[in-house]
């Protein structure tokens with residue numbers, strides 16, 4: 139009896155203590171003199187954050203209400219929402235050592251052993267991976283890719299030919315998705331997938347499903363965010379899930395296990411693993427001729443049984459190499475990043491071109507005056523020197539940034555930023571829309587107007603965050619620009635883009651991990 143009362147008293151004390159902690163968390167920002175919407179006990183601001191179809195738009199509205207630095211609570215975790223560019227310059231560049239971690243769901247962080255990719259890695263692991271992967275996107279390597287990309291664009295042009303003959307409106311975004319998947323498969327794996335003709339391709343379907351599985355919205359992630367002390371247990375739940383997947387692979391076709399095997403991300407990882415195994419059997423001379431991202435990464439791969447060291451002072455070979463599992467994880471990352479991001483930007487570009495004829499004509503004039511070769515292609519150097527195309531793309535991405543969630547950072551070492559004490563574990567979310575539409579940063583012309591020439595004026599280094607900023611900025615930016623420019627050049631050289639009847643209805647945005655329009659309805663007119 140006494141023991142029961144004792145245990146009950148302890149339990150009540152623990153619950154009371156926990157409620158006190160939760161209450162004090164609710165006052166986290168008030169105690170620091172920072173404004174923000176009122177949090178709810180236990181959930182913080184999660185309930186509202188989870189229910190929003192477009193989080194970035196809501197952050198922008200709160201900025202108008204609360205100012206350039208305000209606070210939100212992700213469960214009990216404080217998040218600073220910032221549109222003060224000097225503060226962000228400290229976080230992204232000057233104090234990078236204290237903010238080298240991207241804030242991602244714990245499910246993506248706690249992956250098994252070497253399965254972490256560059257997007258999710260932190261500290262010295264990220265440093266090593268980035269150091270090895272940077273050269274795979276060097277000018278010398280990119281120069282080898284336009285002709286592969288051109289083959290894929292030609293396939294798109296053939297598809298468009300049948301549509302322009304019909305003269306009806308169609309959603310070009312779907313076609314861009316297939317194009318960019320073909321491009322990334324060619325440039326990353328050297329494989330010709332022909333997704334544009336193979337409408338039911340399983341890889342395409344799995345990739346779409348993998349992207350729709352936004353880890354932020356998974357039940358395990360939500361639970362881990364609300365009850366962080368459960369994370370180690372949830373980690374084991376996830377490992378159990380993955381082991382079950384491996385078990386299913388081992389025993390094959392038992393009726394209840396293939397379902398796990400079919401999980402999109404696991405399925406794609408398996409395929410990539412097989413591609414790597416095949417590539418490893420290819421003769422040495424053939425490998426040297428291969429210029430895709432996979433081969434460039436495999437060239438920096440260490441044998442599976444050597445332990446990689448993440449000690450920055452270690453000068454041994456193991457500190458400059460990747461594990462096979464890291465290559466697999468990064469190839470998955472490239473596939474998803476390369477496919478979804480570029481197709482979404484192409485969709486926004488096409489919307490702008492269809493609705494702003496004067497911009498379309500200016501861009502076409504620049505395209506027409508380039509030196510096209512006999513195969514109707516432009517070289518890398520010509521593409522990269524197209525200056526109006528350059529500012530056009532920058533302006534599209536200023537007005538329609540797509541990857542705001544990717545710029546979220548986590549403080550890995552308590553520090554002071556512009557007078558604010560930022561504690562370890564706290565999250566910084568840039569409010570990119572407020573920054574991109576700030577008249578002080580982008581004036582004197584109205585930031586709501588599409589004016590590419592505004593990019594001729596030098597702006598604050600943090601005024602443009604479409605590709606992030608600092609050492610962790612997007613590694614694929616030049617690859618993306620090359621692909622965007624090659625595709626738009628071909629399109630405008632051959633067609634006039636006209637708005638479809640439903641262009642405005644289709645161009646409504648949804649935000650999961652990326653901010654994406656539903657559709658871009660256009661008509662084409664042959665030149």
Ligand code: HEM
Nearest residue numbers: 257475476479541544545604605606607610611612614618
């Ligand atoms: C127009 C298309 C693209 C946009 C708008 C975009 C945007 C971004 C943004 C905003 C970030 C976060 C940067 C930060 O935290 O500071 C990022 C990171 C990254 N992007 Fe891109 N991206 C694009 C295309 C690509 C492509 C084509 C690839 C690869 C094939 C790629 C690979 C990556 C990787 C690996 C990272 C993580 C870098 C790191 O953590 O070190 N991206 N991207």
